[in-house]
Amino acid sequence: MRKVSALAASLVILCGFAAAQEQDFSKVQIKVTKVAGSVYMLEGADAGNIGASVGDDGIVIVDDQYAPLAEKIQAALKGITDKPVRFIINTHYHGDHTGGNGYFQKQAPIIAQDNVRKRLESGGPAGNGGSVHFDDKPQPKEALPIITFDHDVTIHLNGEDIRALYFPAGHTDGDSIIFFPKSNVVHMGDDFVTYGFPFIDVEAGGSINGMIDGVEKVIAQVPADVKIIPGHGPVSNLDDVRAYLKMLKETRDVVQTAIHQGKTLDQMKQSKMLDPWKKYSGDFINEDAFLETIYYSLTGQKNGKFIKHN
Numbered sequence: 001m002r003k004v005s006a007l008a009a010s011l012v013i014l015c016g017f018a019a020a021q022e023q024d025f026s027k028v029q030i031k032v033t034k035v036a037g038s039v040y041m042l043e044g045a046d047a048g049n050i051g052a053s054v055g056d057d058g059i060v061i062v063d064d065q066y067a068p069l070a071e072k073i074q075a076a077l078k079g080i081t082d083k084p085v086r087f088i089i090n091t092h093y094h095g096d097h098t099g100g101n102g103y104f105q106k107q108a109p110i111i112a113q114d115n116v117r118k119r120l121e122s123g124g125p126a127g128n129g130g131s132v133h134f135d136d137k138p139q140p141k142e143a144l145p146i147i148t149f150d151h152d153v154t155i156h157l158n159g160e161d162i163r164a165l166y167f168p169a170g171h172t173d174g175d176s177i178i179f180f181p182k183s184n185v186v187h188m189g190d191d192f193v194t195y196g197f198p199f200i201d202v203e204a205g206g207s208i209n210g211m212i213d214g215v216e217k218v219i220a221q222v223p224a225d226v227k228i229i230p231g232h233g234p235v236s237n238l239d240d241v242r243a244y245l246k247m248l249k250e251t252r253d254v255v256q257t258a259i260h261q262g263k264t265l266d267q268m269k270q271s272k273m274l275d276p277w278k279k280y281s282g283d284f285i286n287e288d289a290f291l292e293t294i295y296y297s298l299t300g301q302k303n304g305k306f307i308k309h310n
């Protein structure tokens with residue numbers, strides 16, 4: 001990992017390639033895109049995409065980026081409708097998706113899977129088990145989701161059955177994917193990103209196999225023309241998700257085979273075994289970092305120590 005500035009580090013930026021970059025939030029503008037039906041996407045800093053269901057009943061938002069952007073996000077929502085925010089859903093606990101919780105929970109309740117609240121409350125280690133590592137601070141009470149669920153929850157507003165469905169042990173151990181069936185849109189959180197090799201928070205219960213399993217299940221249950229909001233990146237379609245899934249499975253398989261052959265992580269790095277997928281190599285998760293991710297995920301190790309999963 002690159003050196004982070006005190007400012008960036010204090011913001012606990014986790015999921016995106018912006019992880020190690022200082023951001024000047026005063027210059028950030030919120031871009032609003034209509035996705036389909038009653039669903040919009042809001043983009044601001046290099047942080048998690050915000051989904052918004054907007055209709056007669058008000059607004060349901062999915063994720064809320066960083067606290068310093070909360071007022072701008074609010075203003076962007078006002079540009080779509082005067083109706084109030086009714087609920088906020090967190091797809092997972094990372095700070096670039098939950099940073100606005102304290103601000104928005106003054107207006108409406110936050111809903112998330114049980115493990116999101118646990119991790120926000122306790123803080124703790126996050127990372128790929130190897131060179132990518134963060135320590136999260138416990139978050140204040142006002143930022144904790146006040147409604148939590150185990151498996152799924154549905155919000156019946158705006159003529160839509162907005163469903164948050166839990167997918168275990170993918171990007172983290174508390175990921176929900178959010179379905180807007182009437183508008184034919186899905187917000188995949190960080191189980192699907194377009195910035196390259198994904199960050200998998202192996203130290204917070206994420207795993208390569210869980211991510212693959214979750215993505216496969218989503219593909220199996222949505223219409224072919226569904227619009228996909230990724231955790232990071234532009235609005236995508238099912239072909240984009242299929243290509244991403246193919247990369248996840250192929251890279252997982254070559255690492256699994258090498259583990260069976262008794263190769264060490266260092267040997268795998270030296271052989272550049274992920275080179276065929278190097279177009280996915282990014283600033284945040286490069287080939288070596290993704291190799292570590294898969295290796296530690298499949299072996300249950302963290303720098304040689306066993307990782308305790310929930």
Ligand SMILES: [Zn+2]
Nearest residue numbers: 014015094190
């Ligand atoms: Zn994340």
